[in-house]
Amino acid sequence: xxxxxxxxxxxxxxxxxxxxxxxxxxxxxxxxxxxxxxxxxxxxxxxxxxxxxxxxxxxxxxxxxxxxxxxxxxxxxxxxxxxxxxxxxxxxxxxxxxxxxxxxxxxxxxxxxxxxxxxxxxxxxxxxxxxxxxxxxxxxxxxxxxxxxxxxxxxxxxxxxxxxxxxxxxxxxxxxxxxxxxxxxxxxxxxxx
Numbered sequence: 001x002x003x004x005x006x007x008x009x010x011x012x013x014x015x016x017x018x019x020x021x022x023x024x025x026x027x028x029x030x031x032x033x034x035x036x037x038x039x040x041x042x043x044x045x046x047x048x049x050x051x052x053x054x055x056x057x058x059x060x061x062x063x064x065x066x067x068x069x070x071x072x073x074x075x076x077x078x079x080x081x082x083x084x085x086x087x088x089x090x091x092x093x094x095x096x097x098x099x100x101x102x103x104x105x106x107x108x109x110x111x112x113x114x115x116x117x118x119x120x121x122x123x124x125x126x127x128x129x130x131x132x133x134x135x136x137x138x139x140x141x142x143x144x145x146x147x148x149x150x151x152x153x154x155x156x157x158x159x160x161x162x163x164x165x166x167x168x169x170x171x172x173x174x175x176x177x178x179x180x181x182x183x184x185x186x187x188x189x190x191x192x193x
Contacts (some may be wrong), residue, residue, distance in 0.1 A: 001029070004052055005104055008076060012127045013120050023121060026110040032056075032097040038079065039095040045084035047105045051077050054101020055165055059173065060093050069174040071139070072098075072159060072166070078128065079103065098166055148177050152185050 002024050009015065015023060030049070032038060038056065039045055056073040058081075070093065073079045084091040085108055114121040142151055152175055156163065163171060172182040 002104075004076060005050055008050060009124055013124045015120060019118060019120065023114065023118065026114065027104040027106050030103050030105050032101045032103065034097055034100050036097045037094065038097065038103075039081060039084075039091055039093065041092055041094050042090050043084075044088065045081040045091050045093075046108045048078055048080040048085065048108075048111065049103040049105040051075055051079060052102040052104060054097060054099040054103075055162070056095055056097055056101060057166075057170060057173075058093055058095050067173045068176065069170065071135075072162060072170075072174065074159065074162060078132075082129070082132070098170070143176055148175055148181060149185050149189070151175050152182070152189070 002020075005024055005027065006020060009020075009023075027050075029052075032054070038049070041060065051073050053075055056079050057069050058071050058073060058079060059067050059069040062068050071077075073095075079095050081091040081093040081095070083089060084093070111121075111125070115125075142154055146154070152171075155171065155174060168182055169179050172179045175182065177185075
């Protein structure tokens, strides 16, 4: 059951069996039904979670009330609102399950305790936060500097097979375009233009 967690962290740090046991013992397995909210705007985020199965969307509502998807989290991805978690402020993000999903969750309190007890864990989350910052920077650059066609192709590359698991409307929200415009892009790409 802890295989994915072990593989996920082993890309960044090495833990002894005893250290991994101590680390993993603080994670709780939580199951979410499709359309269930994990975090709601205005609530405080007190967790980080590794997606074991299923899919989540992390999104916010812009000033006009339109949904803007920041990212999707599938197997092996982490979910949280890092601003709310670190700065103890109300979340501006929503996290919703798009499929029945399982997540290993660790509380902010337990994570902080691990930082003190196991310095390797602080290094792990520092590396993960750095990678997350790079991914978000790339996402911003893509949204502000690339055509919708290129953003769609990047989406397909970044999330292989996800398009078959979510609605076209959800893909459009992620790309920052309308569903109709996405249909035109898909048609153009399928015709090889």
